[in-house]
Amino acid sequence: MKDSTVLKLNGLSKRFGPVIANDNVSLTLNKGEVLALLGENGAGKTTLMNMLFGHYLPDSGTIEVADDSGFLHPLPLGHPQVALAAGVGMVHQHFTLAENISALDNITLGSEPLFAVRRNRRAARRRIESIMAQSGLNAPLDLPVGRLSVGERQRIEILKALYRQARVLVLDEPTAVLTPQEADALFENIRMMTNEGLSVIFISHKLREVLAFSDRIAVLRHGRKVGEMATSDADEKSIARLMVGAETPELASSRMAPGAPVLTLSGISVTGRSKRDTLNELNLTVHAHEILGIAGVSGNGQSGLANVISGTTEPEQGLIKVNETNIGAPNPTAMVRAGVGRIPEDRHREGIVGAMSVAENMIIERLDDPDVQSRGLLRREAIQDNAERLAKAYDVRGPGVDAPARLLSGGNIQKLILARVFERSPSLILANQPTRGLDMGAAAEVGRRLLEARARGAGVVLISEDLDEILGLADRIMVIRDGELHEAPSRDREQIGLMMAGEPA
Amino acid sequence: MIRIEPRQTQSRAFAVGVPILSAVIALAFAAIPLLAAGANPIQAYGEMYKGVFGSVFAFSEVLTRATPLIFTGLAAALAFRAKLWNIGAEGQLYLGAMAAVAIGSGVLDVPGLLLLPLIVVLGAAAGAAGMVAPTYLKTRFGADEVVTTLLLNFIILIFVQMMLEGPLQDPMSLGWPQSAPILDQGMLPPLIERMRVHSGLILALILAGLAQFMLARSVWGFRLRAVGENAAAARHAGINVKRSLFGVAILSGGVAGLAGVSEVAGLKGYLTSDLSPGFGYTGIVVAMLAGLSPAGVVIAALFIASVFVGADSMSRAMGVSSFLADLVVSVSLLCVLVGSFFARYRVVRASTTRAAS
Structure with missing residues (x-):
């Protein structure tokens, strides 16, 4: 059963601005196979799967999916509906269920014609029940999804994909939200489904489950595929080395x-x-x-x-x-x-007030400072001078210090925050x-500033x-x-x- | 396929142009019901214009009408800047008015010169008090202040009616539910002889100027803007978000309370439960038309007051309903909301092959 190819990714690449998320990644998936896609955070696993599912359009590369009779056809890119129709189903890490309607309605949602006069719920229920019997995925169908456990919700998501006749199922970090027992049950179900001819790609960074449940392993690192092997040939050490680099x-x-x-x-x-x-x-x-x-x-x-x-x-x-x-x-x-000087993780959400000016963002942590205010009134000239000095010293580029900080690029927003933090000589x-999402130059600058601060004490x-x-x-x-x-x-x-x-x- | 994406920059032309264009469109729309009522729109607008600018008296009436709207518009604009949705200016207005007549009608033996300042201060305090509970419920339990402030309006209005038939009722009123009049030395002096426009207007303009200045130039205004634009970043930067919210809540409630003070102590002299024809709610429209700018509030209040006063005199001259004013005000609000959407986003035609990256 595991001979025919059902899915081929050929040389997919994707850039987000300066960041290369995927660089020339090729994969094949065989019928009835469980392929584990391993990698650290930011290695490009989710981006790759989003291209497969049509959420992202690749910058280059092609995808081929087999039809019912096993012939490979090129998949038009960038259309989730087309990917669904071709039999690619995806279960996201964060579920996409409507909590206020029943599990049954969630499963059938979107696969019914919009203008049908009446819905054949009985037929739908019969089909779902037969899928449940085949796959071993059991979940109450009549309760609103909001009242189901996380494990049950995940089963509903998988049922939704199977209901749409998915032949390739992508699971994005399926066990991240599950208890160990639920995870074991899930893998048992996956085994049952692959025996029925389903092919599964599952994304993970947990070595143990990858080794226990997959047939083949592909490792991504910094957007490139750095290794691929049969699980029987793999051991924890060799995979860990591939994941984090040699x-x-x-x-x-x-x-x-x-x-x-x-x-x-x-x-x-x-x-x-x-x-x-x-x-x-x-x-x-x-x-x-x-x-x-x-x-x-x-x-x-x-x-x-x-x-x-x-x-x-x-x-x-x-x-x-x-x-x-x-x-x-x-x-x-x-x-x-x-x-303490703080460089927050989410620079847009916690680092800056986007609607306020660059100059204002540079002093937002020291509003009580007499350099910035006197008797409750802002010292606008001092704030302006400070901003112009810091923008020069930390090379913050953009439409000027009076412009809203939102207009700066990610790297320049980070430089703004660096200026604010390092200017006070924090201990x-x-x-x-600090370098997430930054291009090489901006990332190097962050590292240089940190080393400089260390040298200072x-x-x-x-x-x-x-x-x-x-x-x-x-x-x-x-x-x-x-x-x-x-x-x-x-x-x-x-x-x-x-x-x-x-x-x- | 059509896609909507945020604009990178927001032009100044949009900020000023949208409200003006909205006003014009609203007036143009109003021609339709005018035609339906069998009136000549051009003649009708002529009558409206006369009702606003036709005489010193006409314009003084516009100013009188604008005065409470400046107060309630400021109350809304300040709170909205901090994303505190105070919909309760109407109730806070009545609280302020109630405090004004309670003190001003001679209950307390206050030296004449002190009575007016005391009325103003306590009226503002009463309005501010109306914001304490909703803000506490919001910051402590996350209760939506839109709901709490809105519902408080009805509670306060019923409380006012109760007081007007009880402790605050004028013994000389022959059973009418109205308060005793404010003593002469407690009244806001009129600005022009034999006209109704009073010095509450001056107070409103001073407050608007002060608010404009404080928002742009003070540390307090800085914190308020930061909290309103990005509360998470403000908190991370060490700004006490709750304290800022309480500060602006009290200020907003206080300014709304002053609207009530100004109406009873500047115009009516005594309190009835129909003191305000919805000034608190119209203040929200004023604030939105003004783009939440205090200086803009003055202009927007004058525009809306002109529409109301102008429509009144038009309806007298031409025999069409003065509800037209409400229509113009509502349509202009809708236009501003639609306009501000287009100021923030633009609609692009995109083919589906372009990725949503």
């Missing part, structure tokens, strides 16, 4: 002798809304002249840690010391006053994904999902997983990769 980049500058601690977190716990911002008795110390890199798979508590250091979240328990002084009531102002710098917490960035800049590396920090015993990629993936090192 060579360790040279540390950008020699280490310096660490000085006094500039930030101490002890026993910090935060109960967040999700795993992203939950911390579990976390301990951390950063010294002067030291860059501490925090590696980890996204969503393991990086947001929570960044929120605590930037003062936007008050931990339920634990102590925060900046420059060996206790921060009693942590809030953004207290942290900034204590000497601790929190850099959360600042401590840096560098949170990044890009292991290369951490290996290139950090003096010391810790891995964050499930809201806990673990010291990486060496700079060995393979070992760090395994720690990130949750395997004992």
Whole structure:
């Protein structure tokens, strides 16, 4: 059964501005096969699948899909409806179900003619029930989706794809939201479905499940396919090495002798809304002249840690010391006053007020400063001079300091934030994904500024999902997983990769 | 296929042009019902023009009508700048008016010169008090202030009616539900002899100027704008979002309260439950027409007051209904909303092969 090809991706490439998301990626998928698509965050897995499904239009490359009788036909690109009709179904990481209507209606939604006089719900139900029996995917059909568990919702999503006669099913990080038991059940169902002739691509960065449940593995890294192998030939170490790369980049500058601690977190716990911002008795110390890199798979508590250091979240328990002084009531102002400079993860949402001018954004963290105001009134000339000076010193380019900050490019917005942060000579710098989405030049500039601050005597917490960035800049590396920090015993990629993936090192 | 995408830049021409064009379109639309009513639109607009600019008295009536609208327009504009949707200016207006007659009718033995300042301050405080509960519910529990402020309007109006038939009722009113009159020394002096326009207008203009200045030039205004434009970034930068919201809520409520003070202490002299023909709600239209700019509020209030006063005199001269004024005001609001959409977005014709990247 596993001989005929059902899907071929030929040399797909996609750029988003300066960022190359996919570079000449080719894949084939055989009938009845489970192909695991592995890679770090930002490796280009989701972009690739979005091109397959017609959400994105590739810059170059073609896609071929087999029809019922097994002949490959080129797929017109950029049309989700066409991809659906050709038998490609996709289950997104974030579900696309309407919560207020029943599971049955969710499954049939969109596959019925718009102007039909009446709906044949009984026939629909019969078909869904037979699909459920074949695939083993069971879920209550009559309850509103809002009342179903996450696992049930995922089964509804898969049923929706099968109902539309998908022959190729793409699952984007299907186990990210599931408990281990639900995940096991899901893989059992996938096995049943592939025995019926369905082909599955599943995206993951969890090594263990990939090894346990796939037939073949393709690894993406920085948008390129760096390896492909039969799962029977693969082992954890070789895959981890492929995922994170073989060579360790040279540390950008020699280490310096660490000085006094500039930030101490002890026993910090935060109960967040999700795993992203939950911390579990976390301990951390950063010294002067030291860059501490925090590696980890996204969503393991990086947001929570960044929120605590930037003062936007008050931990339920634990102590925060900046420059060996206790921060009693942590809030953004207290942290900034204590000497913390913050480069937020989402520069558009938290970094700038887009509708306000570049000059105003440059002083937004120090409105109480007498340089900026006197007796409650803004000192407009001083603010203007400050902005022009900083724009020159940090090379912030755009339509001028009076223009809304929104009009700047991503790289220049980051330079604006760098200017705001570094101008105050902070003793601790929190850099959360500081180069995400930046082109090479802007990213290099961020690294240079961080090293400069370290030389001056600042401590840096560098949170990044890009292991290369951490290996290139950090003096010391810790891995964050499930809201806990673990010291990486060496700079060995393979070992760090395994720690990130949750395997004992 | 048609696609809608945000504009990169918003031109100044749009900011000024949209409200003006909206006003013109609204007046043009009004010609249709005028024709249907059998009137000659050109003659009707002539009568309207006379009703507004025809005499000093006519224009003084426009100013009188504009005065409460400047107050309520400012109340809405300030709150909306911080994305605090205060729909309760109508209720806050009545709270201010109630405080004014409660103090001004001689309950307290206050030296004559102090009575007017006291009325103004306590009237504003009463209006501000009307915003405390909705803002608390919003910041503490996330209750939608659109709903709470809107519903409070009805509660307050019924409370006013109760007070007018109870403790605040004028013993000389022969049973009419109206308050005792404000003492002469508590009244806002008229601006022109034998006309109704009063010094509440001056107060409104001063407030508008002050608000314009504070928004652009003060740290307080900076914080307010930052909170309104991007609360997450404001919070990250160390701005106390809740405090900013409370500050602007109290200010907005206070200014709306002054609308009530100005109406009773400048015009009517006593309080009835029909003091305001919806000034609080019209203030929202004024603020939107003004693009939430305090200086623009003055112009928009004058425009809307002109429409109302002009339509009144047109209806007297030509025998058509003065509801036409409401129509013009509503259509101009709709035009501004549509116009501001096109100021922010543009419609492009796109082929489906272009990716949504």
